[in-house]
Amino acid sequence: MGKLVANVDDDVKARAAALYESMGMSLSTAVNMFLRQSLEEDGVPFRPRRYTGVRLTPTEKTRRAMVEAEAKELGLLPDDAVECRTEEEVREHLRKLRGHAA
Structure with a gap:
């Protein structure tokens, strides 16, 4: 068996x-x-039916996480990549990379 x-x-x-x-x-x-x-x-x-208590469509946050994980898996994005969601976060990250204090 x-x-x-x-x-x-x-x-x-x-x-x-x-x-x-x-x-x-x-x-x-x-x-x-x-x-x-x-x-x-x-x-x-x-007959399979959708269970209404479960969200079948990923949220925006989940979709972004899935894309990020796949990009890392494929080597398109380094594992230690920084995520910037706003223009200010991008500017702050660039200042850090250039060695300037915020």
Whole structure:
């Protein structure tokens, strides 16, 4: 028998385990049922729908962080790059680079 490792939020795992335990089965049995039913249906065994409690579109802050991380990963941006969000921050950073006190 194969082993499956999945990353699941602690709260989701605990609540799902309690749910399936109340139905007389383990979380492992429930996952096996899901996978077997997926094979039977030749796809996801239910109609996936968006959960309205989760923000599916990244915020501007998240999007910027994702782009920055990818740029660092690709070597386009050094890991110690300075982020300047305003013109004043840019000027301050340039003064520091030139060795002038603020």
